[in-house]
Amino acid sequence: MNFSTAKNEIMHLLSRVDVKELPKVIKWIKTSGELDDCFNDNEKIILRGIAKDLRVCLPMEAMFSSESFAIQKAQQNPLPLVHVDAFLYDEDTVDVLCEEGKMSRYYCLHCGSHRTAPLEFISHSFSTGELKYIFRHVLPDLTGQMVVDVGSRLGAVLYGGYLYSSAAKLFGVEINAEFIDLQKMVIQKYGFGDRVEVIHADICSQVNLLQNADVVVMNNVFEYFLELHEQIRAWQCIRHNVRKKGALLVTVPSIKESLTTLQGKKDSVDIHQWVEELPVNYNLYMGKDGDPDAFKDIHLYRIL
Ligand SMILES: C[S@@+](CC[C@H](N)C(=O)[O-])C[C@H]1O[C@@H](n2cnc3c(N)ncnc32)[C@H](O)[C@@H]1O
Structure with missing residues (x-):
């Protein structure tokens, strides 16, 4: 069936629905999630x-x-x-x-x-639903902008950013060489190399990248992977180098929560002079793609 036949059949079907029942049918189409599989992008x-x-x-x-x-x-x-x-x-x-x-x-x-x-x-990666939510609904239009994913692991943020945004360049920095190999394999197979680049390094050695980034993504980067004193060093590096005025920082969990896990050392990173938190619409309906509980862990900040 081509587009115009499908459209006519749907219009014909809707015209036959009892007028009293029509709002229920429309609401079901818009919100039930039962049709989600037909709407896979x-x-x-x-x-x-x-x-x-x-x-x-x-x-x-x-x-x-x-x-x-x-x-x-x-x-x-x-x-x-x-x-x-x-x-x-x-x-x-x-x-x-x-x-x-x-x-x-x-x-x-x-x-x-x-x-x-x-x-x-x-989970050590964002789900596809979270990626769509971040790049389509949390972040503004990224045309011409440079994104850095700190700890890019499987590369989920890079692929999501490539597909769901117009970012000019997406850099992934990952400390583990085995994950860099996997990301390179995907970038080559799917032809993402024109806008995606991965770097095998400790983020603390990439100050230029951090200083020039328009958007920095940090999904649970350090807590599970670094000793306490290394986490403090890494956060201090982020604090001192992600400093382009107006740049955006997406974090999971909130910066405050991440720093709380640093126990008594949290004051070693002063966030008040550094960022302001921006509102995020957590109530967006995204059908099967959306887990509102997971969305609530996503925080957005602007560099002051
Ligand atoms: C939870 S994963 C995040 C994955 C990915 N950003 C996402 O959201 O799907 C965190 C990754 O950060 C990496 N990592 C931890 N400390 C790092 C550092 N100092 N420099 C670069 N990568 C680091 C870990 O090896 C791990 O793969």
């Missing part, structure tokens, strides 16, 4: 393709054994913690894996009993 299809390519290159928890500090830290959590990368595994994929018994959302409180509790999931 091209960008989302590409991102799903990338996730599929990456899944086969990584173990299910999407961590490399070289990340010994992060693995150790997760093991110290008082409750069972499962790494599920939200970019690689969307809700539907997790459901399928649970049905196949390859993953579980629950753990047993007493072995052998039916008493179970939900497992705590941790």
